[in-house]
Amino acid sequence: MNGTLHDRIRTDFETRILSGELAPGDRLPTEQALMAHYGCARMTVHKALSPLAAAGLIERRRKAGTFVARPRAHSMVLDIPDLAAEVAARGQAYAYRLLGRTLRAADASQSAMLELDGVHTADGRPLAAEHRLVAAAVAPGIETADFARQSPGAWLLAHVPWSEAETRITAAAATAAEATTLGVAKGAPLLCVARRTWRAGRLVTLVRQAFVADAYELVARFGPRG
Amino acid sequence: MNGTLHDRIRTDFETRILSGELAPGDRLPTEQALMAHYGCARMTVHKALSPLAAAGLIERRRKAGTFVARPRAHSMVLDIPDLAAEVAARGQAYAYRLLGRTLRAADASQSAMLELDGVHTADGRPLAAEHRLVAAAVAPGIETADFARQSPGAWLLAHVPWSEAETRITAAAATAAEATTLGVAKGAPLLCVARRTWRAGRLVTLVRQAFVADAYELVARFGPRG
DNA sequence: CAGTGGTCTAGACCACTGA
DNA sequence: CAGTGGTCTAGACCACTGA
16 A cells, blocks of 8 residues: 555545445445544544545535445536537537627737637527637638537637647636526526647637536546546 | 635635736745745645645645646546547547457346447557447447447447446556557556446446556646535 | 655544434 | 534644755
């Protein structure tokens, strides 16, 4: 067993859960019991179990204890480029609707940028609002692309090879504009995916997608060294 | 500022980093300085900054200090269903090669299972080894599917709508079989993606993909409530 | 070799919630 | 109302590594 004590405790439980020895709904020992079993302080036990709770592998309730989590009802893998395929796989009709298109001319501080606003829909219901900036110089042809047939993301994936990408996921309250686009109340919770993509060190696109929280849920469980 | 103190400290730095106030390479205050600034114990500062380091937003080096991380060189978004598109987007030729196909007949304990082994390649180079089990009853037609043209994942995505999925990512050492398949040394580090997919409560497929670690890197940065 | 972060301890007070 | 987890303290020793 390499690594730190809290790593070892965490790995112990990951192993027991992933192997099925501990099944969904099973109760884990209390922190007190684990302190005694591993001969360590409570903070160390807590540090071991916290990431498992954050990753959704276990659920912790005060007074009741700690339990192996049941698989979530609605889940979706982090999959930004092929939203269309994901929706199709659910047996729904996917569409992208362009809402706004602005070409910002180049100036001293930055090169020309195409600004695109749109919404992804599943069976006509808004699924995600998308705000995107594209560096026009790095994506030749995008000014004349037809986004009625293909979303900007799909167009870029097909036309501009990227080499580096960075994704951030956050939760946020719907702004007034997002609320209108998505047909939810202002302040409703949204799942936001912000992504920056580079090609050979040059920024290609910057996109922010806001998903209706109860229509989508992202799940990604990380194991050791995740 | 809602939530706990360590949440507040973490949010402070997330905000300053995402806004660009703190640029890549910039040094953050030491834990000692932050203890004084926030009037708290060192553990609390540490608890605030640890997740940022785990998420790759900052880098910490003993003696040197804490710095805003530079974007990683090679990265890829969690995107299991459309590996083919990802590889194509990098300007490489994608292929799936089937290595083994076994039909396990139904018995008392479980229904019929199709076991598929294969390898995903980019420009002919092995990228990921895939081991997959498919519940034959839930995926009618899969017994006669041709995986020379389409990977099992793509076939399933097109033919069997799924409703729930769960993904786990871990690092593991290559087994002898994986090493042979991928053309790496036994024990070489692999990035493993294990995924279970359900349809209406019934398990459809169980897949384990092992990526050559230096050919692929998964990056997903999580913000607050991630 | 001194500064910095990594881990861990042994406690404390509190919030929540099920028996 | 008692058990459980959530947070936090004030310290300790150590590992690493750059000045």
